[in-house]
Amino acid sequence: MQNNNEISLQNALEDKSYFLNEIATMTQTGGYGCNLITGAIILNFGSRDLLGIPHDYEINIDNVSRFFANKKVFKKLIGDSLKGNSTILDLEMNKFDGERLWVRFNCHPFLQEDRVVGLRGVFTSVDRYIKNTQEVENAALVIKAQNERLVHFAHILSHNLRSHASNLQLTLQTFDDVKEPSDVEVFNSYLNDISFSLNQTLHHLNEVVTINTELKIKENIDIEAIFNRVLLDFEEDIKAVNATVTYDFAELLSIEYVPSFLESVFRNLISNAIKYRDLERPLKIVVKTKSKNKRKLLIIRDNGIGIDLKRHAGKLFHMYRTFHTNDDARGVGLFLVKSKVEALGGDISVKSELGKGSTFSIRFE
Amino acid sequence: MSIKTIHRACIIDDDKLYVSLIKMLINKNELAQELLVFENGKQAFDYFEEALAGNNATALPQVVLLDLNMPIMDGWEFLDALEPYANELKQSSLKLNVVSSTINPEEMNKARNHAIVNDFITKPISKEAMISAFRL
Incomplete structure (x- = not known):
């Protein structure tokens, strides 16, 4: 009995399949084999887990390309393999649910009588x-x-x-x-x-x-409330230049942000819109929020004189850069806005056409 | 040292206070009979271009004090815009001085080595520097 136990312990300690599975799990590795004669593809150990493929989903040479994010890379991989060359590279795969995953991928052709009849290899998550x-x-x-x-x-x-x-x-x-x-x-x-x-x-x-x-204390803030507070300060200017301001924050009502920063963003962009309005037409300012996937955006559009981005794009957010002859152009506002937005991990961009207007997009974190 | 009054001087600068002070200095020391003032490079270039293209060199000033940091068209852009007329400018008696409060050595050297630029003068411009800039 003692003897049998010792033998089974010895077997367990030398069991190659045990170690293979452990390596596959620890390193998030999967293996595959492709029979080029029948077109069948066999996924070994970790593959299905790694890519989230259901156990009853069959893979073959016709549907396998969906798992490769870059079709060019996939084609080259197959082409090289069919010529009898081995490949090892980093590539991006699509999981079953569409999520992307970076893997280190290798592929070796399997030859019989000088003909490539199979492909096999392993891939390891390097995501x-x-x-x-x-x-x-x-x-x-x-x-x-x-x-x-x-x-x-x-x-x-x-x-x-x-x-x-x-x-x-x-x-x-x-x-x-x-x-x-x-x-x-x-x-x-x-x-x-x-x-x-x-x-x-x-x-x-x-x-x-x-x-x-300064300590940047984020609070859950009501975007509309902040916007209205700023708007109140511009009430007279807006009336004086006969401007219309419309807003729609339905897509994103509130956000974790530093209240004074958001206020400063609104204040500077609205003040700019008023300053650089086109005297040929009444000023229209449209403000809205957007929430797409994980992106949270604030968009402020005006129909003002616009900015010649071909000339000024590189310097627009620099301090004391002014591009207009207005006496009150001091070139600080956009520099401050950008610094504040970036200090909280977001960014700001602008699209503009001379004579048409400007659109500033702020991406929150 | 005798100061000869030149016919026409030109300031290209967006700092209104600075411009009024220079005006006063020029008048007080009788450095020029006439003074052209432009708030930025674009305004100045439009004037220069008209004079140069129209072969009307007499409209050009003899001394220019050019600032670097200005809206619309800054000092460097102004110099670039004048590049095609470099030969005409050299033949005329024009002395173009860059006057700036920059302390960036790169900018100072770039100005000094510029083909059209006579000299770089640091702001504040002293009375002596003014007089020497106006000596032809």
């Missing part, structure tokens, strides 16, 4: 690693863009501070010998202007710096 890499790459791109904007911000800020300082110096120099009361008045008005501009620059600096340092 986690590929997606991690993609996430890291995406994060790096965002950080790179943010970094570029920060460098630009530092340049522009130093430029602006220097402008004020230099105007101050120039004013003192120009008025070094003023005695006439009328000249003193001009001198004072210049000093006032400089002090005002300097204050404004410092205010902008403060606003930008606090985006990234």
Whole structure:
């Protein structure tokens, strides 16, 4: 009895099929074999689990292509195999339910009398690693863009501070010998202007710096309530320019967001729409939310003068870039909007046509 | 050092305060008889192009103070737009100075080495720098 137990233990410890199954499960690996004479495809161990294929679903050479996300890759794989070549590559598969899965896939032809009569191989899920890499790459791109904007911000800020300082110096120099009361008045008005501009620059600096340092507390907020609050502030302007504002937040009523950020997004985009309206026609602003799959969008469209994106696309969201001659164009709004939206993991894009209007789309996280 | 009053000077700058100050300095020191002011590169280019294309070099200023950071068409875009007229500009007595508060050494060098640019002057522009810019 002792002897029999020892033998069965020994067998269990050396059981190849046990280890094969364990390897398949641990590494999320499946195997397959394809009989090119009958067209039948056999899925081994983990394959069905990995791709979520029901046990009664039969696979053959005619329907197997549905499991490959990229048909070109699939065709090349089959072509190479039929020529007798082995393949190993990373490719994207479709699970039975349509979800995508990255796998390391190999395929070896099986030959009889110099003819390829079968194909077989294994595939291992590398989904986690590929997606991690993609996430890291995406994060790096965002950080790179943010970094570029920060460098630009530092340049522009130093430029602006220097402008004020230099105007101050120039004013003192120009008025070094003023005695006439009328000249003193001009001198004072210049000093006032400089002090005002300097204050404004410092205010902008403060606003930008606090985006990234302040605690960003997200709350579940009612988009319509925030929008109406902002709209109230523009009530007079809207009436004065005879603008119509319509909105529809039915697709996405509320969102987890920092309330002051959303308010700032609305405030800047509406203020821009009013500032850059086309005097040829009454201004129309249409605001709506969209929820598609996992994407949550806020869309703000106007029929204003539009932006020449061919010339300005790269610089549109840069600080102190202004593209119009309006006196109140200060080039801070869009920079702030983009910084706030990105600080919460989203992004903003714009479509525009000169003379037709602009559409800003904000993707929340 | 004697200061000779030039006929026509030109400022291309969107900073209104700066422009009024320069105007005062020019008048006070009698540096130019006439002053053209443009708020951005586009306005200035339209004027220059008309003068150059119309072979009317006398309409051109003798001294230009060009800012870099401006809306619509900035200083660099203005210089690019003038590129096709580089030869005509060199033959005329025009002295184009870039005046900017940038401290970016790349921009400063780019300006100094630009074919059409006479010199780069850092803002604030001192009285001495002004006078030397207006010396032909």
